[in-house]
Amino acid sequence: xxxxxxxxxxxxxxxxxxxxxxxxxxxxxxxxxxxxxxxxxxxxxxxxxxxxxxxxxxxxxxxxxxxxxxxxxxxxxxxxxxxxxxxxxxxxxxxxxxxxxxxxxxxxxxxxxxxxxxxxxxxxxxxxxxxxxxxxxxxxxxxxxxxxxxxxxxxxx
Amino acid sequence: xxxxxxxxxxxxxxxxxxxxxxxxxxxxxxxxxxxxxxxxxxxxxxxxxxxxxxxxxxxxxxxxxxxxxxxxxxxxxxxxxxxxxxxxxxxxxxxxxxxxxxxxxxxxxxxxxxxxxxxxxxxxxxxxxxxxxxxxxxxxxxxxxxxxxxxxxxxxxxxxxxxxxxxxxxxxxxxxxxxxxxxxxxxxxxxxxxxxxxxxxxxxxxxxxxxxxxxxxxxxxxxxxxxxxxxxxxxxxxxxxxxxxxxxxxxxxxxxxxxxxxxxxxxxxxxxxxxxxxxxxxxxxxxxxxxxxxxxxxxxxxxxxxxxxxxxxxxxxxxxxxxxxxxxxxxxxxxxxxxxxxxxxxxxxxxxxxxxxxxxxxxxxxxxxxxxxxxxxxxxxxxxxxxxxxxxxxxxxxx
Ligand SMILES: Cc1cc2nc3c(=O)[nH]c(=O)nc-3n(C[C@H](O)[C@H](O)[C@H](O)COP(=O)(O)O)c2cc1C
Ligand code: SF4
Ligand code: FES
Numbered sequence: 041x042x043x044x045x046x047x048x049x050x051x052x053x054x055x056x057x058x059x060x061x062x063x064x065x066x067x068x069x070x071x072x073x074x075x076x077x078x079x080x081x082x083x084x085x086x087x088x089x090x091x092x093x094x095x096x097x098x099x100x101x102x103x104x105x106x107x108x109x110x111x112x113x114x115x116x117x118x119x120x121x122x123x124x125x126x127x128x129x130x131x132x133x134x135x136x137x138x139x140x141x142x143x144x145x146x147x148x149x150x151x152x153x154x155x156x157x158x159x160x161x162x163x164x165x166x167x168x169x170x171x172x173x174x175x176x177x178x179x180x181x182x183x184x185x186x187x188x189x190x191x192x193x194x195x196x197x
Numbered sequence: 198x199x200x201x202x203x204x205x206x207x208x209x210x211x212x213x214x215x216x217x218x219x220x221x222x223x224x225x226x227x228x229x230x231x232x233x234x235x236x237x238x239x240x241x242x243x244x245x246x247x248x249x250x251x252x253x254x255x256x257x258x259x260x261x262x263x264x265x266x267x268x269x270x271x272x273x274x275x276x277x278x279x280x281x282x283x284x285x286x287x288x289x290x291x292x293x294x295x296x297x298x299x300x301x302x303x304x305x306x307x308x309x310x311x312x313x314x315x316x317x318x319x320x321x322x323x324x325x326x327x328x329x330x331x332x333x334x335x336x337x338x339x340x341x342x343x344x345x346x347x348x349x350x351x352x353x354x355x356x357x358x359x360x361x362x363x364x365x366x367x368x369x370x371x372x373x374x375x376x377x378x379x380x381x382x383x384x385x386x387x388x389x390x391x392x393x394x395x396x397x398x399x400x401x402x403x404x405x406x407x408x409x410x411x412x413x414x415x416x417x418x419x420x421x422x423x424x425x426x427x428x429x430x431x432x433x434x435x436x437x438x439x440x441x442x443x444x445x446x447x448x449x450x451x452x453x454x455x456x457x458x459x460x461x462x463x464x465x466x467x468x469x470x471x472x473x474x475x476x477x478x479x480x481x482x483x484x485x486x487x488x489x490x491x492x493x494x495x496x497x498x499x500x501x502x503x504x505x506x507x508x509x510x511x512x513x514x515x516x517x518x519x520x521x522x523x524x525x526x527x528x529x530x531x532x533x534x535x536x537x538x539x540x541x542x543x544x545x546x547x548x549x550x551x552x553x554x555x556x557x558x559x560x561x562x563x564x565x566x567x568x569x570x571x572x573x574x575x576x577x578x579x580x581x582x583x584x585x586x587x588x589x590x591x592x593x594x595x596x
Pocket of ligand 1: 270272361
């Protein structure tokens with residue numbers, strides 16, 4: 041990472057700490073914002089958060105590793121989360137998943153080579169009455185079929 | 198916007214802010230009395246009496262206390278809190294203000310699951326409106342010294358954080374690992390302060406009880422399960438969705454309402470609940486019979502029960518926080534067992550061992566996740582043994 045980038049990241053984290061406070065209870069909101077901005081929380085970001093909150097970097101890493109929506113290695117700029125739980129599964133999740141995989145040429149769990157899209161499975165999204173459902177970044181899509189799912193993906197490509 | 202929902206209790210008319218304004222003439226004892234009369238039990242699954250929880254938190258000695266709304270709604274097949282959060286904000290937030298008043302808290306926190314982050318803006322906007330109308334903030338509704346405000350915190354994709362002590366850990370900035378109890382949150386909750394954690398629907402029920410009284414609430418439902426319940430109905434039926442029905446409704450009645458035909462099995466209470474066969478469709482949905490936080494998943498004759506078991510066990514293997522051995526290892530072993538059933542490579546001796554393991558997990562696990570994660574496995578094995586052991590794939594497995 042370039043020195044300039046590092047400085048900028050430190051500044052960003054300082055702003056977040058002003059916003060949420062220097063308490064331990066601010067850790068997750070701070071990490072969530074970094075995640076949102078950079079699509080992952082780098083080693084350097086983890087160290088800076090730890091330093092500025094006065095906790096051990098291992099603590100920060102341990103929290104990140106616990107939560108499905110926080111990650112310490114880079115992901116695509118857009119994250120697609122398709123529900124894999126039973127109601128969506130029975131409503132045709134598999135066909136939707138295969139269609140998306142074919143279209144993007146990657147499997148679930150992978151990121152496109154241009155870093156645009158990461159495909160992931162998620163557990164029940166609370167849309168079971170209108171499944172199959174998926175969340176793309178912060179938007180929820182439901183009543184999916186293969187064609188509809190692919191056209192949604194193509195819009196963010 | 199959909200057409201207006203109708204229901205006897207929760208979906209009955211309510212004018213935003215009116216229960217808060219009513220607090221001007223009510224003491225905290227008055228509210229605790231009505232709650233006790235109502236016999237309201239928590240709607241998040243565990244069914245703990247709300248009046249007792251609030252009484253304990255009110256009695257706990259501390260200048261600082263917290264009201265936490267559990268909007269983590271992660272139980273597979275549950276989406277009724279989503280509907281409340283989208284369409285009935287007044288019921289939820291007014292209920293939280295009432296809780297603050299009753300237990301003596303100045304801060305409320307909504308723990309909203311990360312998957313529902315798309316609701317955040319509209320909820321924040323609604324809270325702003327409440328502040329403008331003096332329904333939040335200082336001297337609320339003109340009542341001297343009654344201050345309360347609500348903030349929203351997002352989850353980050355962990356089912357176990359719906360468990361109240363894991364939720365508190367998460368709020369405090371830690372891994373969402375359940376705590377040993379006691380101490381209970383009513384004494385030692387968020388940041389070590391007395392805290393009442395309640396489900397979204399519980400707060401919504403309280404708001405109606407404050408308006409119409411505990412006696413009115415008891416007119417609905419059964420003797421032990423008063424009031425009505427929101428059921429999230431999904432799966433093989435023509436009219437899935439959220440329905441408000443009185444406790445005591447039978448499974449068959451509910452299937453008819455949802456337009457389910459050819460039903461083989463009903464999963465009551467989500468992945469952590471139990472799977473019932475046709476012969477038990479006359480059972481009542483109530484705390485004293487088939488209890489549920491509201492999740493009802495319908496499976497028709499075409500569905501493969503082993504596939505369903507497999508999906509539930511995969512869920513628990515992923516979502517176990519890994520802190521205690523019965524749950525961490527137990528769920529993985531049960532999943533392995535399901536794979537054996539699927540391939541036909543099993544012995545009855547081993548399957549019986551797994552049943553024992555499932556029962557051990559129910560008593561030896563540290564939190565509700567591990568205590569309930571074998572329910573689906575055990576009940577499907579018990580209630581659908583014909584399909585699993587005989588009919589499947591020509592019927593000569595395991596002999
Ligand atoms: C694994 C697990 C997940 C839970 N998830 C939720 C949830 O999403 N929402 C909820 O209200 N309660 C959930 N609970 C129950 C809570 O621990 C707690 O009992 C509830 O929030 C209390 O509120 P109530 O008394 O109003 O029901 C969960 C429990 C367990 C063991
Ligand atoms: S029962 Fe499971 S989820 Fe609960 S503390 Fe133990 S390992 Fe964690
Ligand atoms: S099962 Fe997919 S949203 Fe609930």
